[in-house]
Amino acid sequence: MVKIYSFLLLLCCAFGSTAQQLKIGLLVYGGGGDWYANPTSIKNLAAFCNQNLNTQIDTKEAQVEVGSANIFNYSFLHTTGHGRMFFTDAEAKNLRLYLEAGGFLHIDDNYGLDPYVRPEMKKVFPELTFVELPFSHALYHQKYEFSNGLPKIHEHDGKQPKGYGLIYKGRLVCFYTYDCDLGDGWEDPEVHKDAPAKRLQALQMGANIIQYVFTK
Numbered sequence: 001m002v003k004i005y006s007f008l009l010l011l012c013c014a015f016g017s018t019a020q021q022l023k024i025g026l027l028v029y030g031g032g033g034d035w036y037a038n039p040t041s042i043k044n045l046a047a048f049c050n051q052n053l054n055t056q057i058d059t060k061e062a063q064v065e066v067g068s069a070n071i072f073n074y075s076f077l078h079t080t081g082h083g084r085m086f087f088t089d090a091e092a093k094n095l096r097l098y099l100e101a102g103g104f105l106h107i108d109d110n111y112g113l114d115p116y117v118r119p120e121m122k123k124v125f126p127e128l129t130f131v132e133l134p135f136s137h138a139l140y141h142q143k144y145e146f147s148n149g150l151p152k153i154h155e156h157d158g159k160q161p162k163g164y165g166l167i168y169k170g171r172l173v174c175f176y177t178y179d180c181d182l183g184d185g186w187e188d189p190e191v192h193k194d195a196p197a198k199r200l201q202a203l204q205m206g207a208n209i210i211q212y213v214f215t216k
Contacts, residue, residue, distance in 0.1 A: 021056050021057070021058050022055065022056060022057045022058065022075055022076070023057070023058045023060075023062045023073070023074050023075075024042050024045070024046060024057060024058075024062065024074065024076050024077070024078055025062050025063075025064040025071060025073075025074030025076070025077045025078070026042055026061060026062060026063050026064065026077075026078055026079065027064060027065075027066055027071075027077045027078065027079035027105070028063050028064060028065045028066065029065075029066050029079065029081075029085050029086065029087065029091075029120075030066075030085075030086045030087070030088070030091075031083070031084035031085050031086030031116065032083055032084045032086075033081040033082065033083035033084045033085050033086075033113065033116065034081045034082055034083055034110075035079060035080065035081050035085075037080050037081050037082060037110050037183070038080055038110070038183040038184060038186065038187050039061070039187075040186075040187045040188040040191060041078075041080075041183045041184070041186035041187050042059075042061055042078060042186070043059045043060070043061060044186045044187065044188065044203070045186045045203060045206045045207070045210070046058065046059045047059050048186075048203045048206070048207060049206075049207050049210050049211075052143070052207060053143065053207055053210065053211055055210065055214075057210075062074065064077070065091075066087060066091045066094065066095055067088065067090055067091035067094050068094070069094070071094065071095070071098045071103070072098060072101070072103075074103075075102075075103065075104070075213075075214075076103075076104050076106070076210065076213055076214075077098075077103065077104065077105045077106070078105075078106045078107075078108070078183070079105070079106070079107050079108070080107070080108040080109075080110045080113070080183045081110055081112075081113050082110050082111055082112040082113060083112055083113070083116075084116050085113060085116040085117060085120050086116070086120060087120045087123050087124070089123065092120070092123035092124045095124050096124045096125060099124070099125075099168065099173040099174065100168065100173075103173070104172075104173060104174070104175075104213045105173065105174045105175075106174075106175050106176075106177070106209055107121075107174065107175070107176045107177070108176075108177045108180070108181070108182050108183040109176070109177065109178045109179065109180070109181075110181060110183060110184065111154075111179075111181070114178060117176060118130065121166065121174065121176075125166055125168060125173075128166045128167070128168060129166075130164035130165065130166060130176060131164065131165055131166075131167065132162055132163065132164055132165075133149075133163045133164065133165050133172075133175075135147060135148060135149045137163075137165075138212060138216065139163070139172070139175065139208060139209060139212045140163075140208065141208075142207070142208040142211040142212055142215075143204075143207060143208065143211055144204040144205070144207065144208050146204075146205060146208065149161065149162075149163055150162070150163050150177055150180045150182070150205060151180070151182075151185075151198070151201035151202065151205055152179075152180060153180060153181040153182060153184060153185040153194065153198055153199075153201065153202050154180075154181035154184055154185075154192070154194075157179065159179045160179070161177070161178065161179050161180035162177075162178045162179060162180075163175065163176070163177055163178070163180075164176040164178060172212075172216075175209060181202075182202050182205055182206055183202075184202070185198060185199050185201065185202020185203065186199075186202055186203060186206055
C-alpha cells in the first residue's frame with residue numbers, strides 16, 4: 001500500500017513542481033509486437049509539455065514491463081506498436097491495480113495493433129468495453145482545441161481517426177488512439193518527415209492528454 005500511496009502523490013505534483021520530476025513510462029509488453037517502435041517520441045512530447053504547459057517531466061526514456069511493480073513509479077504510461085500485444089494473467093492483474101490506484105494508460109495504434117489491444121485490455125477489465133469519446137470530451141478541449149477530435153497524422157487506411165476510452169468508476173483510465181498515429185508525429189522531424197503543421201498537431205494533442213490526466 002505504501003507504493004500506491006506514493007504513486008498517488010505523484011499524480012498531485014504534475015504542473016510546476018520541482019519537488020518530484022515526473023516520468024512517462026514506455027510500457028513493455030510481450031507477444032512479439034514492437035513496443036519500441038517510436039524511440040524519440042516520449043522525449044519530444046515531454047519537452048513540448050515542459051515548454052508549453054509548465055510541467056516537470058523527465059525527458060529520458062523510461063521502459064517499464066507491464067508485470068513489474070515498477071509501473072507504480074510512473075504516473076502516466078504510454079504504449080504503441082504495429083504487431084501482437086500479449087498480457088499474462090499476472091500482468092493484466094498488475095496493470096489493473098495500477099489503473100485502479102489512479103494511473104493512466106495511453107495506447108497509440110501504430111498501424112496493426114488494434115486486433116490485439118481489445119482482447120488484451122479485456123483481460124485487464126473484463127467488465128469494460130472501449131467506448132468512443134465524443135468530440136465534446138474535455139480531453140479535446142485543454143490548452144489546445146480539437147473540436148473535431150483527434151488529428152490525422154498518417155494516412156494508413158485513410159479512415160477517420162478515433163479516440164476510445166475505458167471508463168472505470170466514472171474515470172477515464174485508458175485512452176486508445178486509433179488510425180491517428182500520434183506517436184509517429186511526436187518523433188524527431190527527420191524520422192517520418194511529417195509536415196511541421198502535422199507534427200505540431202500531434203504534439204498539441206499529446207499535451208492535451210497530459211494536461212487532462214494531471215488536472216482533471
